[in-house]
Amino acid sequence: QVQLVESGGGSVRxxxxxxxxxAASGSAFSIYRMGWYRQAPGKQRELVAVITSLLSTNYAxxxxxRFTISRDNAKxxxxxxxxxxxxxxxxxxxxxxxRPFFPENYWGQGTQVTxxx
Numbered sequence: 001q002v003q004l005v006e007s008g009g010g011s012v013r014x015x016x017x018x019x020x021x022x023a024a025s026g027s028a029f030s031i032y033r034m035g036w037y038r039q040a041p042g043k044q045r046e047l048v049a050v051i052t053s054l055l056s057t058n059y060a061x062x063x064x065x066r067f068t069i070s071r072d073n074a075k076x077x078x079x080x081x082x083x084x085x086x087x088x089x090x091x092x093x094x095x096x097x098x099r100p101f102f103p104e105n106y107w108g109q110g111t112q113v114t115x116x117x
Contacts, residue, residue, distance in 0.1 A: 002026050002106040004095045009111030012085055016115070020080040022095030022108055033098050034071055034078040038091035038113075045094070049080060062088075085115045 003025040012018055020036065035050035049059045049069035057069055068081040078095065092112050098105035 002029075002032065002097050004097060004106055004108035006093065006095050006108045006111040009093060009113045011114040011116065014086055014115055014117050016085050017081070017083045018085065018113060020082065020093055020095075020111060020113075022078045022080075024076045024078075024097060026076070029076040029097075030073040031099065033100060034069075035096045035098070036069060036078075036080045037094045037096055038089075039094070039110075040088075040091040043091075048093070051078065082113070085113075087115045087117045089113060090115050 004022050006020060006022045008018060008020040010018060031053050033050060033052045036048040037045050038048050039045040047060055048063055049057065049067055051057045051069045051071050059067060066084045071078045090113060092110040094110045095108040096105060
């Protein structure tokens, strides 16, 4: 079992920055692929960024060049640095841990990000 706790959300003006953190329980953090997803009101949850156990990253086109995902395996934590925020980035952001090819995935409770124009 893995428990995920997100933090770092809040309200900012357009053009501002936030850094989200997701702290994971357990000692096997490094083997998990970690991802950030978001869900805006009335919309489906979508992938924002993912980082594999080998530190390969992938981003949604809408955030490329503005967001950076990283992980610190010593701290069991994954981060999402969000710069040049736009009102359309407003959503609840969720952290997810999974292992490709294994029937195992975990979600955090989410953290609200609100960007005003």
